[in-house]
Amino acid sequence: MFLDTSVCTRCRGTEASLEEAVAEVAGVLEAAGKEVVVRKIHVRSEEQARELGFVSSPTIRVNGRDIQPEVRESLCESCGDLCGEDVDCRVWVYQGQEYHVPPKALIIDAILREVYGIRAAAEVHGPSEIKALPDNLKRFFAARRKKET
Numbered sequence: 001m002f003l004d005t006s007v008c009t010r011c012r013g014t015e016a017s018l019e020e021a022v023a024e025v026a027g028v029l030e031a032a033g034k035e036v037v038v039r040k041i042h043v044r045s046e047e048q049a050r051e052l053g054f055v056s057s058p059t060i061r062v063n064g065r066d067i068q069p070e071v072r073e074s075l076c077e078s079c080g081d082l083c084g085e086d087v088d089c090r091v092w093v094y095q096g097q098e099y100h101v102p103p104k105a106l107i108i109d110a111i112l113r114e115v116y117g118i119r120a121a122a123e124v125h126g127p128s129e130i131k132a133l134p135d136n137l138k139r140f141f142a143a144r145r146k147k148e149t
Contacts, residue, residue, distance in 0.1 A: 001041045003057040003089075003140060007082045010089045013101030014058040015040070021107035034115055046133050046141050055134050056090040060107060067102075067110035068092060073136065074100075085143030088136045 002011040018038070026036045043049050043057070056071045057079075068090075076089035092102040099106075112118075133141075 001043050001052060001054050001057070001059040001061070003043055003079065004082055005042070007078050008057070008076065008089065009078045010076055010100050011058045014060065017102050017104050018060060018107055021104045021111065024104070025108050025111050029111075029115060032115075046138065049133055049137055049141075055137070057137075057140075058090055060102065060110070062111050062114040065114065067107065072098065074098075079140065083140055083143035084147045085139055087140045087143070 002008070002014070005011045005015055022036055022038055029036055041052065043052065043054050048054070056073055060067045070093070072091040072093060073088035074091050076087055079087040079089055089100075092099045092106060094103050094106040
């Protein structure tokens, strides 16, 4: 799930990393009788974000579970340029390092853990509709609406 793939460097990079990871792991999963289906969702409104339980952009889920349940964010200049307001986007953490784009290995690891049922306790619950949208997403959608009018 993402806010923008036309301008946001993090969303575009995440999309590319996801495509590479899926391409690498697809053969193994197909050999094990597993089907790989990727759904890309452009989150366009606060209502849609609430319904999806979307709390940060970009988000990758495997079988409905966020591959990184702990959300960290930092200033995303490209999303700020898009909407005209300071916006934070997701920072991915893998093996103790922070990345603006998830490493391919992080995604492959998450896919294999989900497929083979190796999850940490924090990962057991899937997304649920959120009652209150995080302030960061509220600012993004409000600024984008203002810029579009």
